[in-house]
Amino acid sequence: MERYEDLPGRIQEHLRAITESSGLPPGDESLRRITQNWLEKRRMFTEQIRLLDMFELDGLQPSDSRGAIALTYSGSLISLGLGGEGGRSLEYASIKLRSDVPRLVKEVGVELAGPIVRDKPAAFTNSSIEKTSDILSIASCDSALSRDEQERRLREATIFLTNGFTKLNRTLTMPGESEQLDHFTTKTLVAYVARKNDLTQAQARQVIDDYLAMVEAGMVLGERVPVGRLGRVHLDRRPPQKARMGRNPATGEELLIPAKPATLVPKFSFSKPLRERAEQLPVAQDDEPNDEPEHVPD
Numbered sequence: 001m002e003r004y005e006d007l008p009g010r011i012q013e014h015l016r017a018i019t020e021s022s023g024l025p026p027g028d029e030s031l032r033r034i035t036q037n038w039l040e041k042r043r044m045f046t047e048q049i050r051l052l053d054m055f056e057l058d059g060l061q062p063s064d065s066r067g068a069i070a071l072t073y074s075g076s077l078i079s080l081g082l083g084g085e086g087g088r089s090l091e092y093a094s095i096k097l098r099s100d101v102p103r104l105v106k107e108v109g110v111e112l113a114g115p116i117v118r119d120k121p122a123a124f125t126n127s128s129i130e131k132t133s134d135i136l137s138i139a140s141c142d143s144a145l146s147r148d149e150q151e152r153r154l155r156e157a158t159i160f161l162t163n164g165f166t167k168l169n170r171t172l173t174m175p176g177e178s179e180q181l182d183h184f185t186t187k188t189l190v191a192y193v194a195r196k197n198d199l200t201q202a203q204a205r206q207v208i209d210d211y212l213a214m215v216e217a218g219m220v221l222g223e224r225v226p227v228g229r230l231g232r233v234h235l236d237r238r239p240p241q242k243a244r245m246g247r248n249p250a251t252g253e254e255l256l257i258p259a260k261p262a263t264l265v266p267k268f269s270f271s272k273p274l275r276e277r278a279e280q281l282p283v284a285q286d287d288e289p290n291d292e293p294e295h296v297p298d
Contacts, residue, residue: 236267
């Protein structure tokens with residue numbers, strides 16, 4: 001496992017500065033935790049672009065029309081849309097250690113003030129973000145892909161990494177309180193959608209509620225309803241069950257389990273792309289193989 005001592009001097013200096021301003025107790029243990037948090041963000045960035053068939057660049061020139069996503073030394077994310085006559089779209093996510101929802105800046109018509117290269121700040125014109133902290137990594141898509149597909153991959157990477165980094169930060173600043181570390185709650189989902197789309201939280205909640213109500217109505221009316229790239233929901237018929245004898249699991253006492261009529265039950269069919277993506281995700285190394293024989297139902 002990579003350690004603080006293994007990192008280049010400029011990164012060590014950066015991590016010491018983050019530790020000093022983090023609000024964590026001073027000392028080697030806080031520096032170690034900050035380092036592991038930083039390394040995990042770097043790993044997450046590398047893994048995500050790999051899963052989306054993106055690749056790291058040495059740099060991005062102003063004349064290069066490709067879109068790109070960049071990770072700064074401080075853990076902020078910069079998503080640049082494809083270039084054109086009207087400039088680029090820009091989304092800048094500043095992900096603070098003690099914030100449930102990142103600060104987002106979204107702009108259009110932005111131009112690169114110069115090339116974006118590793119270990120140097122990125123600079124923009126026609127933007128409120130004139131300069132960022134030094135760039136750690138920058139990635140893009142194959143230019144042969146359609147503009148829509150490039151934008152989709154950039155958007156997916158940005159949403160995943162923004163929320164993944166926020167969750168990592170909460171784990172860092174709230175150790176030992178795992179019951180409070182759920183990041184994907186209704187509250188944070190609504191707050192993120194609102195901020196990302198320039199809506200009030202009430203408006204975002206109404207849109208989400210209306211969407212889910214439509215999905216539920218379609219399912220109850222007997223349709224297979226798509227839920228974006230996740231898959232489809234539908235109702236499945238569960239056949240009737242005859243009365244049978246069973247045992248009370250608490251007392252072992254024999255009892256009669258009454259017959260049940262046929263019923264409809266909700267089902268979710270996950271999409272093939274989502275199943276394939278899940279199979280590519282890394283599995284924790286401490287997972288032990290299951291030596292128990294598989295139960296085959298009668």
